[in-house]
Amino acid sequence: MDIPELGWKEQTVLSSLAIQSANSPEKGFVSYRAEPSIFQRTDLPIDSQRMGMLKSLFTWPGFHPDEVEAVAGTLDASALKQFADGRQKFLVSCASCHGSDGRGENRMGPPLVNSEWVLGDEKRLSLILLHGLEGPIEVDGKKYDAPEILPVMPAHSTMDDASIAAILTYIRNEWGNQAPPISRRTVGGMRLTTQGRVYPWSAEELNQHIENLE
Template sequence: MDPTRDNPLIRIKAFIDGLGIFTFFAVVLLIIIGLAAAFGLFSKGETPEDAAGDIRYETKTEVDAAQAAFLTPEQISAAIPEVSKELIASKPVAVEKAEQIVPGSETALNLENAPAVDTTEMDAAAEGDADAPIDPAVLEKGKAQYIMCIGCHGENGQGVESVAPPLAESEWVTGPISNLIKIQLRGLAGPIEVNGRVYEFANGMLPMAYQTNEQIADVLTYVRNSFGNKASAVKPEQVEALRSEVGKPQVTVEELTKP
């Protein structure tokens, strides 16, 4: 028989050792549970309601921040004189919507008195391109855009009696491109002589500046190479170069370059 079995001191020591080992494992277990909880292993996952709540909370935070950053009514009133000064100082030289210019207004007068853009270089460049091949895709797009002209100038560019002059065999159509671009951007007030006949209509042709540079270039390239006409293509950059013409009164033959 083991004599230590009956030694109470040894028994107590064994008990305390056991307690220590038990505590050690208990602590390790607690740490593992704690870590697992920290990494969300026990959570059941976010419900759609929670997600919606998070989004609402984020949105509200953003709105609150935006409102906090907004100017106070006092700050706005203080800024108005400065802003209006800037607006007054920035007089437009060109406007997109010619029909919105008040006749006789300062803008209208400024535009009327604005110096003409020198187009000699542009017209010479286009003449130099006379023999360059025309992109069939551009002709296709131009033909589609010609819908805008067809009612007045006719399906084959033959013109419509008492509506508009012909584009077929028109020296203007195959002439300097700046004329054609200006007619699109500003419209045209007759009289104008086309192929030996003088035309004049009460309202002339109204500006069609709402077309994009590309649409104008395409339709002009199309009319210059249809109905028996043959001339160089018109490029969108060339239209862009004359955008400052928009808003000026309808162009007259005196302002155009003689074809």
């Protein structure tokens, strides 16, 4: 029997359930008599980390989330809550330029998938959101510049430290990215040390600034 393909509605529901499971205080609260057939599919639109998050909502004979090893990755329970919060904030504040899939929007923003700027130094990444970035930037071996992307990424310094940290934790662990979470303390520390800055960074200047901190 042919297995029907998942439509965009089903994919959206599955992804949303996986993300929201991070905020659920209960694990395994939906009980089945056998493993749901959905988990036997190989075409689900979620990665292994979010699959583990989704499975944690269910239990069946021989399977209980409390008895399963932690999902592969670097995120503990606290960071998973950051991830879920960051996803919502990212969709509101960042997706219009970088795309909900993190691959960037034409004439708007560069990709975040497999980006050394996202996966690299957490202080450098924090400063990008705090003060913005202007001029050309190289991401994953490709140079991006206006008019392919906007000439300036605006500052998000009006956001509080926790919100910025949540967004950064999210983009570092979505779309196949995997990197340690970023704490509000890190963001707050960088905000304090660069207090008074009103201009966006250039890629070269920002890299030099991080080198001087080391």
